Amino acid sequence: MAGPSLIRIEDVARTYVMGDVEVHALQGVTLTVEEGEFVAVMGASGSGKSTLMNLLGCLDRPTRGRYLLEGQDVSRLPNDALAAIRNRTLGFVFQNFNLLARTSALENVELPLLYAGISTAERHARAKEALARVGLSDRADHLPNQLSGGQQQRVAIARALVNRPRVLLADEPTGNLDSRTSVEVMALLQELGRGGITVVLVTHEHDIAEYAARVLVMRDGRVRSDERRTPRPAVPPPPGPHEAVEGRVGP
Amino acid sequence: MNLLQTIRVALRALRRSKMRSFLTTLGVVIGVSAVIAMVAIGDGANARVQKTFEAMGSNMLIILPGASTSGGAFGGFGSLPTITWDDVRAIQTEVPAVRGAAPILRSVASVISEDLNWTTAVNGTTPDYFVIRNWSAVRGQLFTASDVDAGTKVLVLGKTVADRLFGPGADPVGQQVRVKNVPFQVVGVLEAKGQSAGGQDLDDAVFLPSSTYQAKIQGGLKNVVSGVVFIGAASQADTVRAESQIRALLRDRHRLQPGADDDFSIRNLAEAASAQQEGARTLTTLLAAIAAVSLLVGGIGIMNIMLVSVTERTREIGVRMAVGARARDILLQFLAEALTLSIAGGVIGVVLGLVVAWRLAVSFGWPVLFRADIVVVAVAFSGLVGVGFGLYPAFRASRLDPIQALRFE
Numbered sequence: 001m002a003g004p005s006l007i008r009i010e011d012v013a014r015t016y017v018m019g020d021v022e023v024h025a026l027q028g029v030t031l032t033v034e035e036g037e038f039v040a041v042m043g044a045s046g047s048g049k050s051t052l053m054n055l056l057g058c059l060d061r062p063t064r065g066r067y068l069l070e071g072q073d074v075s076r077l078p079n080d081a082l083a084a085i086r087n088r089t090l091g092f093v094f095q096n097f098n099l100l101a102r103t104s105a106l107e108n109v110e111l112p113l114l115y116a117g118i119s120t121a122e123r124h125a126r127a128k129e130a131l132a133r134v135g136l137s138d139r140a141d142h143l144p145n146q147l148s149g150g151q152q153q154r155v156a157i158a159r160a161l162v163n164r165p166r167v168l169l170a171d172e173p174t175g176n177l178d179s180r181t182s183v184e185v186m187a188l189l190q191e192l193g194r195g196g197i198t199v200v201l202v203t204h205e206h207d208i209a210e211y212a213a214r215v216l217v218m219r220d221g222r223v224r225s226d227e228r229r230t231p232r233p234a235v236p237p238p239p240g241p242h243e244a245v246e247g248r249v250g251p
Numbered sequence: 252m253n254l255l256q257t258i259r260v261a262l263r264a265l266r267r268s269k270m271r272s273f274l275t276t277l278g279v280v281i282g283v284s285a286v287i288a289m290v291a292i293g294d295g296a297n298a299r300v301q302k303t304f305e306a307m308g309s310n311m312l313i314i315l316p317g318a319s320t321s322g323g324a325f326g327g328f329g330s331l332p333t334i335t336w337d338d339v340r341a342i343q344t345e346v347p348a349v350r351g352a353a354p355i356l357r358s359v360a361s362v363i364s365e366d367l368n369w370t371t372a373v374n375g376t377t378p379d380y381f382v383i384r385n386w387s388a389v390r391g392q393l394f395t396a397s398d399v400d401a402g403t404k405v406l407v408l409g410k411t412v413a414d415r416l417f418g419p420g421a422d423p424v425g426q427q428v429r430v431k432n433v434p435f436q437v438v439g440v441l442e443a444k445g446q447s448a449g450g451q452d453l454d455d456a457v458f459l460p461s462s463t464y465q466a467k468i469q470g471g472l473k474n475v476v477s478g479v480v481f482i483g484a485a486s487q488a489d490t491v492r493a494e495s496q497i498r499a500l501l502r503d504r505h506r507l508q509p510g511a512d513d514d515f516s517i518r519n520l521a522e523a524a525s526a527q528q529e530g531a532r533t534l535t536t537l538l539a540a541i542a543a544v545s546l547l548v549g550g551i552g553i554m555n556i557m558l559v560s561v562t563e564r565t566r567e568i569g570v571r572m573a574v575g576a577r578a579r580d581i582l583l584q585f586l587a588e589a590l591t592l593s594i595a596g597g598v599i600g601v602v603l604g605l606v607v608a609w610r611l612a613v614s615f616g617w618p619v620l621f622r623a624d625i626v627v628v629a630v631a632f633s634g635l636v637g638v639g640f641g642l643y644p645a646f647r648a649s650r651l652d653p654i655q656a657l658r659f660e
Contacts (some may be wrong), residue, residue, distance in 0.1 A: 059573065059653050080577045087575020098570045098657065102267040114256060115575040159574065 004071030006166060006198055007033040007056065012065030012075075013221075014051050025051040027221040028065070033200065035166070038193040038231065040201045040212035048221040049202050050171065056200060057090055057169045058082040070166070087115050091160030095172035097152045099144040105131065105155045106140040112163045130158040134188060150181035157188060161197075168192065170201045174208055180237060186211045187234035257580070261587035264564075272592060275556045279596025279636065280603060282546030283629045287604025289542045292611065293535025294620035300531045302618075303446075304524035310350075310490055311383060311521060312482040314497065316475075317514035332475040333514045338504055339480055343379075345500060348493035350485045353380035356464050356478035362457055363429045364416035371412050372456040373430055375464020375478075381441075383483035391424035391439030394460055402462040406435045410443040410454040433467045435459065490521040543632075549596065550636035557589050557644035568648055569656030582649035589641020590634060597633030601626050 014026040026048045033039055043049040054060040055067060058074060059082075067075040074085060086092075091112075099108045109127040118126070131137055134154040144152055153173060160168055170189065174182035190211060193199050201212060209215050210232045217225045265272040317333035342352045356375035361368050380386075381393050390413075394405050408416070408423060417423040423437045444453040459468075469477065484493040494517050505514055561568070568581055605621060612619035 054654050057573070059657075080579075083572065083575050083577045086573060092573045094657065098566060098573075100567055100570065103263070107263075111571065112574040114260070115571070115577075115580060117253065163575075 004068065005032045006035045006070060007031070007200075008066075008068040009055070009062075010066045010068075012055065012062040012067060014048075014055060014060065015063045024221055026055070026062070029221075029223055031216070031223065031226075033198060035198055036193070036196055037214055038190065038199045038201070038212045039214045039216060040203055040209040041216045041218060042203060042206075042209050043218035044204070047218040049218050051221075052218065053169060053171050053200070053202050056167075057092060058085050083115075087112055088163060089166050091163070091165040091168045093153070093156050093160050093168065093170040093173045095175040097144070097149075097156045097176070099152055099155060099159075101145070102143060104141050104143060105136065105147065105158075108144070108155055109158045109162050111159060116163055126162055127158070130162040131155070133161065134158045148181070149177050150184055153177060153181075153185050154188065157185070157192075161192070165197070167198045167200065170199065172202055172204070174203070174205070182208065183234050184236045187236055190231070190234050257583045257587050258591070260584055261591050264584070264588055265591060271556060275553055276592050276596040276599065278549030278552035279546065279593050279633050280549075280600040282542065282549040283597050283600025283633050284602075284604035284607060285542035285545050286539055286629050286632075287601055287625060288608040288611070289538035290535060290625045291604070291608035291619045291621055292617060293531065293538045294622060295612065295618040296534060297528060297531035298620055299618050300524075300527045304520070304527070310484040310487045312484060312490060312494055312497070313518045313520065314480040314482060314501075315516045315518065316477075316479070332477045333505065334476045334480060334501075335474050336476060337474075338501060339476060341500060341504060342480070342482065342497055346493060346496045348485055348489040348496055349482055351379035351383050351483045353377045353383055353481050354461055354476045354478055355380065355481060356461060356469060356476070358468060360430055360468065362412060362416065364423075364426065367416050369412055369415040371409070373464070373468060374456055374458045375461040375468065376458055377461055379483070380458070380481055383481050386444065387442055388439035389442045390422055391437070393439055394458075399460040399462050402460060402466055404433060404435045404459075404463055404467070405438045406430070406457050406459040407439045407441055408437055409441050409456040409458075411452055412455060412457055413440045430457070430459075431468055484521070487521050487525075490519055494519055546633065546636060549633075550593070550640040553589055553592055553637060554640035554644060556592075557585060557641055558647070560588070561585065561644050561648040564648075565651065565656045565659040568651050569653050569659065572651070572653035573657060578649040581651075582645045585645035585648045586638065586641050589645065590637040593633045593637025593641075594630065597630040600633065601629055604629075 009029060009031050012026055012029050013024070016023040016025060029048075029052065041049045041052060051060070055062055058069070058077075062075050065075070066073055069085065069089065074082065077085070099105075100111070106124070106127050109130050110123045113123040113126060128137065128140060131140055134157050136151060136154055136158065139147060139151060139155075142151075144155070147155065153176075157168075157173075168189070173189070174185055177185060186208060189199055189201070199212075201208075203209055211234050213231045214226070214228045216223055314334060336354075339352050339354060342349055353376050358373055359370060360373045361370045362373070377399050378393060378396055387393070388407065389410075391407075393407055394403070398405055406428070408428075413421075413423050416428065417426065424439060426437050427434050428437060429435070441454070441458075446452060482493060482497065484490040497517060498513065501515055502513065507514065571581060571584075605626075608619045608621070611617060
């Protein structure tokens with residue numbers, strides 16, 4: 001074997017206690033993700049896909065089982081150690097972007113570097129580089145409410161990338177975007193995947209999952225199917241009359 | 252994240268809601284400025300009391316001669332001359348706690364210069380009086396013990412009398428004035444003392460040797476002091492001891508039986524002074540306490556806003572945690588915000604408080620004392636308020652679960 005897998009979870013379960021009811025959100029999931037994979041996790045709401053994402057993102061710990069990230073068992077690490085892993089190894093992209101309001105795009109992108117203890121000058125340089133990578137160099141000083149939905153999500157992706165993580169975790173990244181902007185964002189994620197980053201994507205849309213090379217389907221806290229296939233390349237339609245009304249395209 | 256970055260993040264967060272930050276700070280500003288202004292005014296009042304008593308003379312006792320009783324009516328102290336000149340000399344030589352003793356023989360008479368006249372208090376005394384009362388001449392000089400021995404016809408003018416008889420700014424030293432048709436030579440003018448605690452003009456008086464007073468102004472009663480005796484104790488702490496020693500000495504000299512009433516009374520002015528100072532200090536403490544309450548209210552205002560802010564920014568906290576902020580980073584950030592608000596409030600409050608105190612001083616003619624230690628204490632205390640009231644909201648923020656926080660609507 002060529003070293004440990006990037007992500008390896010073994011028989012992981014997660015049970016929540018809500019009042020006197022136990023909710024078995026995950027019931028024994030075993031999964032391996034190798035470096036550079038592009039994985040889509042699908043499932044109905046309540047299938048456990050969000051719980052799986054929280055565990056993969058080191059925001060939560062399993063009730064049972066082990067989680068090996070880069071070969072290290074992180075399932076029992078203390079909070080501060082998990083915070084350091086989230087900072088250095090993982091990048092998050094959310095459905096609702098989660099940019100800090102009234103804070104410029106550049107400062108939003110700098111946020112992870114702040115907690116990595118990186119000097120101001122280098123923070124600026126690396127945040128600009130990340131913004132350039134998502135094609136938003138000219139929007140560095142814009143506030144989130146001055147940006148379209150697609151642009152906001154690209155700023156969020158730049159923030160996820162800025163500390164050069166190995167895994168990008170995207171939870172419904174296109175859920176708040178119109179179809180055209182969704183394709184743009186998926187194209188960006190595919191490009192990052194080709195650059196060597198491992199992408200794990202949660203979605204409930206089949207056409208979004210088609211852009212992934214591997215699709216996991218979850219139901220009732222278990223993995224129902226796990227198939228690899230040739231992904232559909234995301235090619236955004238050429239700029240047309242839509243461009244002017246980006247973000248306001250009807251359903 | 253280091254301290255500087257934490258502060259910068261806090262400043263940025265505060266700048267995002269300027270109005271709210273300003274209003275929150277206002278609570279502390281009002282509290283601190285109230286403390287500063289109140290303490291300045293209170294200290295000013297204290298200083299004024301002290302100055303008044305210093306003008307009156309330090310460590311001073313006054314002996315009033317006895318009371319006469321005729322037909323059951325009590326004549327009041329001073330109505331019967333019971334203190335003799337020998338008593339005064341005995342006090343001076345036999346009581347160790349006494350630094351000096353001087354009689355004041357007083358009557359009201361017209362003092363006439365070449366062109367003008369002025370009715371004032373004419374006092375016969377000895378040079379000890381000026382020592383006890385801490386009083387010196389601004390022009391010419393005071394009369395001396397040899398003037399008292401020889402009974403020379405010299406006098407010293409109070410500032411008010413000098414102005415009335417010779418015009419303000421004139422130099423009356425060497426001029427002649429007449430009192431009860433007796434010519435006197437002016438040898439000096441006393442420095443201005445202003446008003447007594449009772450509002451009486453201390454400078455509206457003239458002083459001449461006691462022997463001359465007895466011979467030329469008063470007449471008769473050579474052996475007794477028909478006035479009061481001022482005593483200067485060696486120090487303020489000695490006043491109580493001096494009082495009891497003088498009482499014992501005079502009772503012995505007057506051959507009073509044990510149980511008999513004193514035929515004199517002793518007033519301790521140093522005690523009255525310290526009682527008044529105590530009063531002024533109590534006032535300062537009271538004002539400062541009221542002001543401190545408003546500072547406390549300011550602190551509660553900070554806590555309130557920080558709690559609202561933590562709730563409002565739950566998602567932001569979630570995002571920060573997701574990208575790698577540790578609980579400690581969140582705690583410090585919110586603490587830094589509370590501290591920034593309170594310290595800024597403290598500094599602005601100090602400036603405002605000093606301006607308010609100064610304005611009041613100018614417009615009402617109040618004395619105001621500025622104390623550096625109060626400024627330092629006020630700023631430090633406002634910082635303490637920030638930490639004290641910021642800690643709980645900051646702790647709450649740092650204990651949020653990132654998953655819940657990210658899902659918060």
